Amino acid sequence: MAKILEGIRVFDLTIAAVGPWATKLLGALGADVIKVEAPGGDRLSHAVPPMIKGSSVLYISANHNKRMIELDLKKEADRAIALKIIEKSDIFVQNMRPGAAERLGLSYDIVTAVNPRMIYVAASAYGRTGPMAGEAGIDPTVQCFCGWCSVTGPDHGRGEMFRHLAHLDLTTATTITQAVLQALIARERTGKGQRIEIEMITAAMALQTTRLAEYFATGEQPAPLGSAASTTAPHQAFECEDREYIAIAVEHDGQWPGFCRALKLDELVADTRFATNRLRVANREELVRLLAERFKSKPAAWWTIRLSKEDVPNGPVLRFDELRDHPQVTANAHIVEIDTPHWGRMHVDGLPWQFDATPAGPIRAGGKPGEHTTEVLHELGILDDRPGASK
Amino acid sequence: MSAPGSLDGFRIIDLTQGLCGPFCTMQLGDGGADVIKIEPPNGDYARRMGPPFVGDESAVFLSLNRNKKSVTLDLATDAGRDAVRKLAAKADVVVEDFGPDAASKIGLGYDQLKQINSKLIYCAISPFGEEGPLRDAPGSELVIQAMAEYTASLGRIGDPPVRVGADIASLNTGIFAAQAILAALFHRLRAGEGQRVAVSEFGSLLHMRGIMWSALSDPDDWFGFHLDHYTKPPDYGYQAKDGSFYFILRRGDSEGWDKLIMGLGMEEVLADPRFDDYGRAATSIGRYATEVKPIWEKAFANRSRGELIDLIKGMGGDAVPIMDYPALMAHPQVAALDIVTEVTHPTAGSLKMIRPVARFSDTPNSIRLPPPLLGQHTAELLDAVGILSR
Numbered sequence: 001m002a003k004i005l006e007g008i009r010v011f012d013l014t015i016a017a018v019g020p021w022a023t024k025l026l027g028a029l030g031a032d033v034i035k036v037e038a039p040g041g042d043r044l045s046h047a048v049p050p051m052i053k054g055s056s057v058l059y060i061s062a063n064h065n066k067r068m069i070e071l072d073l074k075k076e077a078d079r080a081i082a083l084k085i086i087e088k089s090d091i092f093v094q095n096m097r098p099g100a101a102e103r104l105g106l107s108y109d110i111v112t113a114v115n116p117r118m119i120y121v122a123a124s125a126y127g128r129t130g131p132m133a134g135e136a137g138i139d140p141t142v143q144c145f146c147g148w149c150s151v152t153g154p155d156h157g158r159g160e161m162f163r164h165l166a167h168l169d170l171t172t173a174t175t176i177t178q179a180v181l182q183a184l185i186a187r188e189r190t191g192k193g194q195r196i197e198i199e200m201i202t203a204a205m206a207l208q209t210t211r212l213a214e215y216f217a218t219g220e221q222p223a224p225l226g227s228a229a230s231t232t233a234p235h236q237a238f239e240c241e242d243r244e245y246i247a248i249a250v251e252h253d254g255q256w257p258g259f260c261r262a263l264k265l266d267e268l269v270a271d272t273r274f275a276t277n278r279l280r281v282a283n284r285e286e287l288v289r290l291l292a293e294r295f296k297s298k299p300a301a302w303w304t305i306r307l308s309k310e311d312v313p314n315g316p317v318l319r320f321d322e323l324r325d326h327p328q329v330t331a332n333a334h335i336v337e338i339d340t341p342h343w344g345r346m347h348v349d350g351l352p353w354q355f356d357a358t359p360a361g362p363i364r365a366g367g368k369p370g371e372h373t374t375e376v377l378h379e380l381g382i383l384d385d386r387p388g389a390s391k
Numbered sequence: 392m393s394a395p396g397s398l399d400g401f402r403i404i405d406l407t408q409g410l411c412g413p414f415c416t417m418q419l420g421d422g423g424a425d426v427i428k429i430e431p432p433n434g435d436y437a438r439r440m441g442p443p444f445v446g447d448e449s450a451v452f453l454s455l456n457r458n459k460k461s462v463t464l465d466l467a468t469d470a471g472r473d474a475v476r477k478l479a480a481k482a483d484v485v486v487e488d489f490g491p492d493a494a495s496k497i498g499l500g501y502d503q504l505k506q507i508n509s510k511l512i513y514c515a516i517s518p519f520g521e522e523g524p525l526r527d528a529p530g531s532e533l534v535i536q537a538m539a540e541y542t543a544s545l546g547r548i549g550d551p552p553v554r555v556g557a558d559i560a561s562l563n564t565g566i567f568a569a570q571a572i573l574a575a576l577f578h579r580l581r582a583g584e585g586q587r588v589a590v591s592e593f594g595s596l597l598h599m600r601g602i603m604w605s606a607l608s609d610p611d612d613w614f615g616f617h618l619d620h621y622t623k624p625p626d627y628g629y630q631a632k633d634g635s636f637y638f639i640l641r642r643g644d645s646e647g648w649d650k651l652i653m654g655l656g657m658e659e660v661l662a663d664p665r666f667d668d669y670g671r672a673a674t675s676i677g678r679y680a681t682e683v684k685p686i687w688e689k690a691f692a693n694r695s696r697g698e699l700i701d702l703i704k705g706m707g708g709d710a711v712p713i714m715d716y717p718a719l720m721a722h723p724q725v726a727a728l729d730i731v732t733e734v735t736h737p738t739a740g741s742l743k744m745i746r747p748v749a750r751f752s753d754t755p756n757s758i759r760l761p762p763p764l765l766g767q768h769t770a771e772l773l774d775a776v777g778i779l780s781r
Contacts, residue, residue: 136709141711162541163544182422194753227553228533229532235533247536317538318539331522334520334594344609353567
């Protein structure tokens with residue numbers, strides 16, 4: 001069956017996680033992604049631990065569904081090869097610091113002179129203008145800059161970082177993928193490529209849209225609330241008799257009577273203090289005091305049965321060893337196990353979308369730096385006349 | 392009038408409520424698509440998510456529904472469902488979040504709608520995915536975060552779980568849903584066929600944590616931030632005299648390093664192997680960052696964070712203050728990039744919101760309509776498909 005991005009080639013000049021994850025998704029949609037690295041690669045991608053059989057897991061993970069080539073763009077012969085690949089490409093993605101691609105002679109103007117239909121993506125941490133223009137940023141620095149930590153932490157406690165230091169990288173990446181798809185649609189309709197700019201801080205703020213809206217509405221910094229949601233209640237984790245936590249939610253008023261029945265607190269249905277979400281949020285403290293005591297009286301499994309019967313959202317706090325073979329995860333291929341050429345069998349993220357007519361994937365591991373240089377140049381009919389090149 | 396957007400002329404019928412679906416369709420609207428938001432007679436439940444409210448509308452709702460027109464229809468009635476079918480017949484995309492099979496039961500499934508619109512793109516959003524034992528289970532922001540183990544990277548072992556403050560299960564999934572729709576639209580432009588696409592919140596968050604699953608597969612050793620963050624204490628950055636900040640050293644040289652260390656009066660670390668390679672392993676994601684943090688903080692205690700940030704940047708490091716929302720909004724970088732924009736709403740007045748993220752040179756994203764009042768466009772849009780709304 002045809003792939004959605006069949007025949008679309010990506011010149012992938014990306015580093016670390018932000019750019020690579022974006023092009024990896026394009027690869028999963030069927031694009032021919034050619035990842036171009038300087039000899040030795042960028043230090044960040046290759047050095048982030050843990051390593052698996054000597055390769056950084058970040059590098060392995062962010063580069064599925066690509067072919068890996070090496071070019072030393074500071075050398076004229078290599079740059080000439082790059083321009084020939086660019087001529088045959090549709091999408092150019094780079095996430096170097098503003099100015100770096102220009103210094104390598106791969107500015108928007110140069111790239112579009114070679115290939116006027118090119119969609120050229122420049123992603124950066126802080127953009128091209130302003131006092132921080134050109135500064136580098138990575139997930140943790142963007143977390144700190146963007147207020148992300150100020151709304152996360154124990155109930156009314158100190159704001160803390162999210163220690164899986166990749167979420168804002170990948171959020172920016174998915175925004176890039178989305179923008180590329182938009183630009184491909186535009187090009188299909190107008191015939192023209194264009195330039196796209198994306199900053200990590202803007203992507204990180206857009207992901208906080210609902211929380212920033214609270215701030216815009218009140219002028220007050222929203223406090224961290226532990227596991228609780230700020231604008232719906234009850235919507236948090238409660239400790240049960242067996243000391244397990246159960247996450248529960250009443251996100252709209254339709255779920256409230258069933259929730260009360262599940263807890264055998266039927267009298268709360270008619271309690272005017274809690275009749276609507278608005279009132280439950282306003283009277284959150286009283287409500288939570290009541291519920292905390294109730295949840296503590298029985299083990300989590302009991303509440304799971306009762307809440308599920310009433311169709312009220314609930315779930316446990318899971319860990320990887322419980323997730324990897326969880327029937328919900330395997331049935332939907334949310335996490336999958338693949339064989340890789342260099343790193344053995346490995347669990348990887350499943351595809352985030354399903355297409356009935358044009359399935360994405362399959363997910364296959366990329367390769368080591370430069371592994372596909374000869375193959376790609378040969379396939380594109382590009383003569384590698386660099387000294388020492390294999391013919 | 393600005394240049395046309397990339398999605399101008401596409402019509403989206405949005406049957407979703409809450410956060411995820413509306414965030415998806417708002418992005419398509421930003422791209423230029425006409426988004427018709429179908430709401431039940433009492434409105435999208437997100438209109439009641441609060442306080443805070445601005446006028447009668449929740450701040451949450453207002454932040455997720457610009458560039459849409461609102462039509463109220465009661466899908467429990469034949470007339471309501473028939474109106475959706477008439478609208479879908481002339482649309483390019485339908486988005487729903489009813490859960491697996493639920494749309495088909497009311498005659499609004501893909502197989503039913505494609506009979507009247509063969510090239511339709513149909514996007515279904517579910518909490519857990521369309522297969523498996525939890526396919527019909529309801530989800531929520533916290534339930535999905537907890538089950539996708541996001542709470543493992545927050546808080547302290549033994550303490551109550553802490554969630555990510557942002558609504559990531561909803562919003563990150565909204566991005567994937569937008570991608571799926573865009574990819575299907577591109578395919579339709581090239582191949583002429585529509586199709587059904589699907590995303591789930593659980594699947595989306597598990598995807599976003601993918602580096603972790605590989606890290607845990609068979610690592611050479613058990614360290615690195617993807618692994619030992621499970622057991623690390625909460626990270627608050629670095630405490631200076633007047634506030635906290637964060638920094639990472641990864642482009643050092645000996646001259647800058649000596650200047651930094653002498654400047655901070657930290658000469659004793661020059662003999663400490665954990666600070667080798669100009670401190671690369673001693674900060675941020677470095678292997679020894681957590682254990683050597685007190686050494687840095689001792690040197691930072693009598694210095695302002697502004698002074699420290701300048702010093703660190705001077706040697707090629709990255710350093711930023713840890714900011715809350717008021718500080719962020721006052722920051723000149725946010726102003727320089729015009730990240731916050733204002734929209735005038737008919738009853739709530741002037742609203743601040745975050746602009747569309749991607750900036751296109753040729754087909755710009757744009758904000759053309761404020762979030763709609765409930766049913767504001769019912770008459771206009773139903774009349775257009777030949778239904779008398781009254």
